[in-house]
Amino acid sequence: MTRRGKNAHSTTIAAEYDYIVVGAGSAGCAVAARLAEDLSVTVALLEVGPHDHHMTVWMPIGLAGTVRKPGPRNFAYHTESQSGLHGRPSFQPRGRGLGGSSSINGMVYIRGHRNDYDEWARLGCTGWGFDDVLPYFRRSECNQRHAGSNENPWHGGDGPLHVSDLRTPNPFSHRFVQAAQQAGFPLNADFNGEEQEGAGLYQVTQYNGERWNAARAYLHGGNAKDPGLNGGRPNLHVLTDAQALRVVIEDKRARGVSIVRAGVVQTLQARREVVISCGAFNSPQLLMASGVGPAEHLRSHGIDVIQHLPGVGENLQDHLDVIVNKQVKSTDLFGYSSRGFLRLASEMWRYRRNRSGMVASNFAEAGAFVKSRPSLAIPDIQLVFVLALLGNSNMAKRSELGHGYSCHAYVLRPESRGHVRLRSADMRDAPSIDPRFLSAEADLDTLVAGVRIVRRIFAQQALAEAGGKELLTDDFGPDDSNEDAIRAFVRSHADSVxxxxGTCQMGIDEMAVVDPQLRVRGIEGLRVADASIMPTLIGGNTNAPAIMIGEKAADLIRAAHRQTPASELNLRPAYAHDAQT
Incomplete structure (x- = not known):
C-alpha cells in the first residue's frame, strides 16, 4: 500500500543503497557504522529527529531539560491507563534525533547479568549466551580504566563508546555507598565485571565530562569540536528529519523504505537488506504499518496483511520502579533555592573551565544491585541513587521542597507483560502502549521489598547524619511493619524507569518475530536490531545491551552476504555525511 498523509506531496525515487537502517539510536548507529566499514557497500541511516549537536545533549545535566519534556529530541509518549497503578498512565520518554535515547538517558553504563544472556540461549537464541555477546560489549567499549588496552577480560580499551568514571563524584554519592555497606551490602567497584551484586559508583557514557552518545561513538568519528556529519566515509549517508512511513515489501522481500522528508514522500531502495532499529515502541509500529504483524489488528486499520506474525508488539517488558525521597538542606544536592541557584551558577563556570563539577553529573551517580530475599541466586532489584528530589505523583512541587536526594528501586526481571498496538496506519501518530504494569503480583512484592531496602540504607549513619526527612514514606510504621501502606504507596507512585x-522478540516459537539471526520471519531482506528483540528483559540499564545488539547484528548481516566479518576489519567507527536528496 502507498499512503500519503500529513503535509506530504509527490513521490520520488530518491536513492538506492545496499543497506538501509531505519533509526539512528543506540543500536542503529552501531549497525550502520559497522556495515559501512566495508567501503564496497553503501549504507543509508534514517532518523526521524534532528542532529544531536546541542548543549542539552552533550552537557550531562542537560538531561534534566530533555528527559521529562516533549520536544524535538523526545517523543514523550504516554501509556494507556494502568489498572495496576490506580488508573494512572505512565510517562515514556524516547529519544528522537541522532543517538536516540542515548542522547537523553542517564548515561549509566550497565550490561546486565551473565545469567540474562544465558537464559536467551536456553530459550533457543543460539549465539546469544553471555560468552557469545561479551566480545561485542568489549569491542564497542573504550573504558577509561583500560584505555588503549584489550587485556582486561571484561572490558574493552579502544572501542568507539567511551565509558568513564565520574570526574567529580558528589559527596552524597559517597555517602550512599557507605550507607549501603553499613546496611550489610558489599562494595562493588565494577558492576560489569565478574560480580554484579553490591553497591558502588556507576560508570557513565561520558568523555572529558561530556555525554558520549551513540552518535558521537559511531557517526562523528570522535571529533567533539566538529560534530557535523561531513568529511567522513562517503558510503554512509545519514538522513535526519526523515520519517519512515513503511517498509516497501514485494513478493515477501523488503525492497526499500518509504519516507517523508521536507514534505516530500520518497522511496529509498535497498539492494540487500533493510534493518529496523526504531526501538521497542516504534519497531513493531513500523512492522505493522508495513503489513507485518497480527492480521486482525492490521486489517482493523485498513492495512493489507503481507505476513501474519502474532508476536509483533507483544511481550512488552519494562523496569517498573518506585522512588523514596528525602528532603535535605544541602546545596551539594540539586534543588530549588536562592543558595542553590548561586551554587549552580558557580558550577557552570567551573564546567566551562575544566568540564568538572555538578554540571558534569548524570544525577544518578551511585547505586546497587541487591536481592529481595537471601535465597535468590542473583540480584533482582537495582537501586539508583539520585542527587535530587524526584517527582512522585501526589508529592508537592520540587520548587516548594528545596533540596534533597532520591533512590529508585526497580524490579530487574518483571513478570508483567504488555503490548504495543497501532492507533492508526500512519507512523506519525504515536502508538498505543500498554505495559500492564503490576499485572503480575510478584512484581509488587519485589517493589515492596525494594522500598524497605532503600529505607534501611537511608537510616544508616552515613546518610542519616546529614539530617532531613523522608517524604510520603514516614507512615509505614516501625521497621516498615505496615505492609498495606507500603503496597498502596507502590501502586500510587510506581512508574517506568x-x-x-521485547516487542519484536527473538526466538524459535510461534510468537517469535525474528530468529537468532535477527531476520523477520517470513520476509526476506528484513531484520530488526534493537532492544525490541530481547526475549526477556536484562537485569540492568538497556543502553549498552542495545549497542551490543547493533554490533552483533552487523556481523550477522555481513556473514550472510559472505563479506569479511567486522571482527577482521579495522574496528574504528565509520564517519558519515548527510545525503542530499
Missing part, C-alpha cells in the same frame, strides 16, 4: 524491550 524507561527500559522498554
Amino acid at each position: 524507561y527500559h522498554p524491550v
Whole structure:
C-alpha cells in the first residue's frame, strides 16, 4: 500500500543503497557504522529527529531539560491507563534525533547479568549466551580504566563508546555507598565485571565530562569540536528529519523504505537488506504499518496483511520502579533555592573551565544491585541513587521542597507483560502502549521489598547524619511493619524507569518475530536490531545491551552476504555525511 498523509506531496525515487537502517539510536548507529566499514557497500541511516549537536545533549545535566519534556529530541509518549497503578498512565520518554535515547538517558553504563544472556540461549537464541555477546560489549567499549588496552577480560580499551568514571563524584554519592555497606551490602567497584551484586559508583557514557552518545561513538568519528556529519566515509549517508512511513515489501522481500522528508514522500531502495532499529515502541509500529504483524489488528486499520506474525508488539517488558525521597538542606544536592541557584551558577563556570563539577553529573551517580530475599541466586532489584528530589505523583512541587536526594528501586526481571498496538496506519501518530504494569503480583512484592531496602540504607549513619526527612514514606510504621501502606504507596507512585524491550522478540516459537539471526520471519531482506528483540528483559540499564545488539547484528548481516566479518576489519567507527536528496 502507498499512503500519503500529513503535509506530504509527490513521490520520488530518491536513492538506492545496499543497506538501509531505519533509526539512528543506540543500536542503529552501531549497525550502520559497522556495515559501512566495508567501503564496497553503501549504507543509508534514517532518523526521524534532528542532529544531536546541542548543549542539552552533550552537557550531562542537560538531561534534566530533555528527559521529562516533549520536544524535538523526545517523543514523550504516554501509556494507556494502568489498572495496576490506580488508573494512572505512565510517562515514556524516547529519544528522537541522532543517538536516540542515548542522547537523553542517564548515561549509566550497565550490561546486565551473565545469567540474562544465558537464559536467551536456553530459550533457543543460539549465539546469544553471555560468552557469545561479551566480545561485542568489549569491542564497542573504550573504558577509561583500560584505555588503549584489550587485556582486561571484561572490558574493552579502544572501542568507539567511551565509558568513564565520574570526574567529580558528589559527596552524597559517597555517602550512599557507605550507607549501603553499613546496611550489610558489599562494595562493588565494577558492576560489569565478574560480580554484579553490591553497591558502588556507576560508570557513565561520558568523555572529558561530556555525554558520549551513540552518535558521537559511531557517526562523528570522535571529533567533539566538529560534530557535523561531513568529511567522513562517503558510503554512509545519514538522513535526519526523515520519517519512515513503511517498509516497501514485494513478493515477501523488503525492497526499500518509504519516507517523508521536507514534505516530500520518497522511496529509498535497498539492494540487500533493510534493518529496523526504531526501538521497542516504534519497531513493531513500523512492522505493522508495513503489513507485518497480527492480521486482525492490521486489517482493523485498513492495512493489507503481507505476513501474519502474532508476536509483533507483544511481550512488552519494562523496569517498573518506585522512588523514596528525602528532603535535605544541602546545596551539594540539586534543588530549588536562592543558595542553590548561586551554587549552580558557580558550577557552570567551573564546567566551562575544566568540564568538572555538578554540571558534569548524570544525577544518578551511585547505586546497587541487591536481592529481595537471601535465597535468590542473583540480584533482582537495582537501586539508583539520585542527587535530587524526584517527582512522585501526589508529592508537592520540587520548587516548594528545596533540596534533597532520591533512590529508585526497580524490579530487574518483571513478570508483567504488555503490548504495543497501532492507533492508526500512519507512523506519525504515536502508538498505543500498554505495559500492564503490576499485572503480575510478584512484581509488587519485589517493589515492596525494594522500598524497605532503600529505607534501611537511608537510616544508616552515613546518610542519616546529614539530617532531613523522608517524604510520603514516614507512615509505614516501625521497621516498615505496615505492609498495606507500603503496597498502596507502590501502586500510587510506581512508574517506568524507561527500559522498554521485547516487542519484536527473538526466538524459535510461534510468537517469535525474528530468529537468532535477527531476520523477520517470513520476509526476506528484513531484520530488526534493537532492544525490541530481547526475549526477556536484562537485569540492568538497556543502553549498552542495545549497542551490543547493533554490533552483533552487523556481523550477522555481513556473514550472510559472505563479506569479511567486522571482527577482521579495522574496528574504528565509520564517519558519515548527510545525503542530499
